[in-house]
Amino acid sequence: MKTIRSIATAVAAIAMTTAIPALAHPRLLSSIPAAQAAVQSARQITLRFTERLMPQLTGLEIAPAGMSHADHAAHTAMAPLPAIRTTFSSDGKTLIATFASALPRGAYTVTWHAVAADTHRVQGQFAFTVR
Template sequence: MFRNFLAPATAALALLVAPTAAYAHAKLVSSTPAANATATKVTKVELKFNEKLVASTVKTELVMTGMPGMTDHPPMKIPYTSAMGKDGKSMTLMLKRPLVPGTYKVKWSAAGADTHRMGSEFSFTVK
């Protein structure tokens, strides 16, 4: 009788202590231009994420934060159109015109499979 109880009890215990699959939060894994990079002739910004994003949750912003020779430059939003990649893990910000020399900040937020909105920002410089 003890053997008949042992097998189901062992199986139940294994289910309780087995690790469960955890969803990863969406995060940016690379960008072009890269964070803290200095670039020239920037006509688009490419973002690559660690997982497929829920397209309806994606928000991005591109802001010029500094211009050479101008102190206290107020943040200036840069116009662009955006498109999700076919893989759902990438996005391209297509600029209306090439970026002029200065410093820029990209902000993003989005949700992945776990539906938790994540976000971050990074800066780069155009010469």
């Protein structure tokens, strides 16, 4: 009986430790440009995550610092930002947003959201400047 209990405990421990990675939320590992970076030019934003992403539920928005994406879109006096094409790396862990043309000089806020296999949405934001 003691042996059966020990085996059951070992099996339960293994099952719990192997299931944990499958339940992990994606975390942002890095971005290019990096948070708070000052860059000469920006034609692309790259976000690298810890988990394979669900592309249909993952994306980003960019707006001039101090404005939401919706505020910028509604402000007709401001120049529109270049169009963005979003793709994903072959491993599914990297979101690549490519602009039709380089961003104009200024400070920007990137707001991102990501969903992985656990289906929980995570989000965040960071700022960078184009000199």
